[in-house]
Amino acid sequence: MKVIEIFNRKLNQSLTYENNEIEAFRMQVDEILKYAHEQLLESEMSIIIGAGKMKDFFLTFFVNNYKEVILTDIDIQTVNDELDKLSLSKEALKKITKIRIDYSGFEKNLFFNKFKERIITCHSFDKIDQVINKRLEGLENYKFLRAYYQKADLVYISPIYTQIVYNQVLRECALLRERGYPEHMIKYIENTMLDKMVNIIDTINKNIVNTLKSTGRLVALSDIFQVDIGSDFHLKIKKGINSFEGMEEIYKEYQEKYGIGLGDYGLLNLGEKLTPCLSKWLIWPYDGKSSFIVKLIIYKKN
DSSP states (O other): OOHHHHHHHHHHHTOOOOOHHHHHHHHHHHHHHHHHHHTOSOOSEEEEESOTTOOSSOHHHHHHHOSEEEEEESOHHHHHHHHHHHTOOHHHHHHEEEEEOOTTSTTTTTTTTTHHHHHTTOOSHHHHHHHHHHHTTTGGGOOOOGGGTTTEEEEEEOSOTTTSSHHHHHHHHHHHHHTTOOHHHHHHHHHHHHHHHHHHHHHHHHHHHHTEEEEEEEEEEEEEEEEETTSHHHHHHHHHTTOHHHHHHHHHHHHHHHOOOHHHHHHHHHHHHSEEEEEEEEEEEOSSSEEEEEEEEEEEOO
């Protein structure tokens, strides 16, 4: 198993929390997917980006409405495990194609292979830049799903932007910290890689958008911030979640305080390539102690 796949397998396996609120969340996502589906001229193919444990959507929506359903994830074993649990009919299973994809291209470039060992020999920012830039060479031209360009009527993106690459970078930096690597050098790596995420997400989104038909719809779900259940901020969110304008005001205040995150940027970048036509804020229960505040946007081609 590859380094990135192992990391993502652990992330997927951590999503075990289930309750009625999560079911209600899925139903809200389902309603928005149905709305997007109703805008389509055709319903031949749908593509799911970041299928994983399928905790944020009902797979039955896709197999009931499309002739072909493409499930993609770097951790395809988890996708297989979840499919086994669903006990779908033979007819439904025939519609499904599973594709293992590293959306970032980091696996192809062996970015995390012996990353710590190479970094720990660096004693200057310039040396760190050399190691990082060498591992990023050519990624701006990285392609995936080329066989599906211009073929999807509906594309659904699960919350992937905060999970791709950067969490793993932070994990590597934590291990460097344990080895006694200088803190100012670690901070430099974290900040440098955060800056690099702009181009990485842009490349990912280009590939995803390329799969969409001119008449298609793309539905993206992205986690924007995490709140502790019962906190003042959580109660404020719960009170305002059904008012889009109210949530946008809360979001603006949050941005002014903390800046734009990876989840925000993923959606903003999509907005540069497509036209947003519907937006909604949702609360996604995570583990009984915290929830993710997510934004869901339907896009169409310009």
